[in-house]
Amino acid sequence: MGKAARRLIVVIYLLALVVVPVALVFWNALKDGLGPVIEALTDPVVVHALQLTLIASLVSVVLNAVFGVGVSVLLVRYEFPGKRALNALIDLPLSVSPVVVGLSLVIVYNVRDGWFGAPLASLGIQVLFSLPGIILATTFISMPLVVREVVPVLQEQGTDQEQAARSLGAGGWTTFRRVTLPGIRWGVIYGVVLCFARSIGEFGAVKIVSGNLTGKTQTATLAVEQLYQNFNQAQAFTIAAVLAGAAIIIISVVAALRVRVERRGA
């Protein structure tokens, strides 16, 4: 198979499967002009939904970044009993249906007979149908993403510099902060970006645990669904375009920066 043929097949496949469908999102948003777009973006309900998505996703991202880096370092640099089990389990959240995620969180946190939900409720803490539940769901489903990006980078990096630092007397934490972390920063950044993109797009699990309270626990994806179902297609596609656009832009920027840095050899 010739070079040109390979290239053609790849381009056509990606066009048909990804590019054209995504372009349609933007086209549908702008089809009726800027009016519905502006209407959507200034509606307080929509604004709140976007803010809620942003906040929940940022919290998830921070939690998963810390967890992700920690797990990666442990998996790559250390040996311990159960390491292989942990390694295999880490990918589990990516394989779980959002319906199951929502279901499992409801079983554990529901106020009436949930394992945690009942005792928490007596303390006045509500998990389901409020922000903590949403954060739990989005953190769950995007958990492996940072780990998957950082582990190969960490493996690639090797321990030479770390060993050098140790032999010069640096403690574990200092070594980590000043040698390991800077070395893996692009893996971390890219993992964080993917994690963020996945979180702002989560729908199924959040739908079940959030209660969809308009203006309180309705995330951007839930708002898309509600608008679409209320015959408000232009506004629905507007938010969809905002979500998709934001994620695409961030991924592109990071990818471009990463290439430039690697080319410079930094």
Add this chain to the structure above:
Amino acid sequence: MALKARAGWLAGVAVVVSMGLAACSSSADDATNSGGPGGGAELSIVAYSVAQAPNQAVQAAFAKTSDGEGVTWVESYGASGDQSRAVESGLKADYVHFSLGSDVTRLVDAGLVAEDWDQGANGGTVTRSVVVFAVRPGNPKNIQTWDDLVKDGVEIITPNPGSSGSARWNILAAWGAVTANGGSEDDAKAYTTELFNHIVSLPGSGREATSAFLAGTGDVLLSYENEAIAARQSGAELDYVVPDTTLQIDNPGTVTKDADPAAKAFLDFVLTPEAQAIYAGFGYRPVVDGVTLPEVEGANDPANPFPTPGTLLTIEDFGGWGEAKKKFFDEDTGIITQIQVETGKSS
């Protein structure tokens, strides 16, 4: 050094973004709508998705009454079953409005709603509609009766009775159309089986079915009259036919046991002619007498929007939802469940 500069740039961006977030979040804390200026109670309404716009209009009218002055609302809308289960799992609700009675029964069993919720004059019903056929503009395949649905080449779309409680109205209507006109249970079974042979899609909810129909699936959509009218009001291109024999759809609404008293006032208001007239404007049939009907845009005849069908069945003809659920929709022995499996196997 380039590295430090970039780090500084990223840090700067982070600071700006977080400042922006802080500024935004303080200003738009609760973006809920419909309600007066502070002072009144904050009521939580949990309802099924189709009722959103109508309820908001009624809430606005309620705010103008003495009981409703200053009342603010926290609202949640979604599929009827999902909403009912959410309340069961702890979603706070003062007033609930669902698509069918069994979604309230679930809450009664959970101890959240009083057992006598449906003993009032209206039997617990707050909005009402009938099962209709939604067709393409001009009704090109001339679908008027239940028999027309199973003619050669007709493709039907209806919400999935398996996963959506409110989808069950449509299927029961089909069954009832046979038995109410002299057919035996076997005839009804044969007809319903044929119906399922013509079904090309079973979306998860009534709204999803409407969306799918408007996107081009099927020749006829089994739907609710108020849903068809609402779609037309939003500019959707469809016509609808009220079949001669059809089922009356009763949507229950009630307050929860721990509800704020203002919720009871709202329920009472909902059952007044004034509120029912507002619902009528959205395509619902009134549940009380003495309602002056407005011109209902989107209805087949806005001046006479709710023609009485020849034979109007109610859920009582099926023994109530408790009976119907067991007989028709039990997941192993239900008649409809079995038909769904049979027709699936034979394709």
Add this chain to the structure above:
Amino acid sequence: MTAALSDSKGAAPEGGRVLRTNPRSTLTRGAGLGLGVIVLWFSVLVLLPLAAVVAVAVNGGWEGFLTTLTNPQTAAAIELTVLTSLAVAVLNVAMGTLIAWVLVRERFRGSRLLEVIIDVPFALPTIVAGLVLLALYGPSSPIGVNVANTRTAVFLAFAFVTLPFVVRSVQPVLEQLDREAEQAAHSLGASAGVTFRRIVLPALIPAIAAGAALSFARGVSEYGSLVLLSGNLALRTEVTSVRMLTYVENGNLAAASVVATVLLFVALVVLVAIDLLQRWLVRRG
């Protein structure tokens, strides 16, 4: 997949650096504490809720499991979901490897753009993906292709959401691959095809397998994009996620949990199999 965690660099056959002889534990106190915290966090956030689902399923006993799994609709849904995911995984193995190859070895103008495109299925909310696939490949398709409410639609949706997995698994390995062996083969007269088949491909297999496994697991769990696209026709286009919702709607949490447990089990088996496969292949060198 968190790549083969042997001590060698990635999965390259060159062996890489073997740094230690696998003692039982090399944890320092700080690392041990960190591990404890991490395991606790992971357990509370992920393992516990999933265990709760399994607990509810197991509560119904073996009869509960059997009754649910022998229900024709459920069995059909599981079969459809698993088989379609497998088929899509196979497609992704072929297309994913091809795309990775073109991106790494045959850079052309605009190939960087393709890199971003490949990550887009991550970025797009699944419900939006469904809307858009419906617009393009449904009844109102501008190009006249209508696969809505068919098994092809399920295949299409799965292909969309699983696109990135094999590509992004294979790409880093391909980038790191030492070209010496290939160049040697070429100088000895081997054609490009033979070189690829006998030198490059074996090196890529662990990564391909890992990506395929993730693709499969992701497909099996898909929900949002199918909401409008598949039609949920019993025994024909109904997937397991929808089937679970039906059980939940009927108040049968136990049966829903049974289906969920079966899927979890399938996902675990796949993940473990890949882990073993990678170990075996790396040990073989």
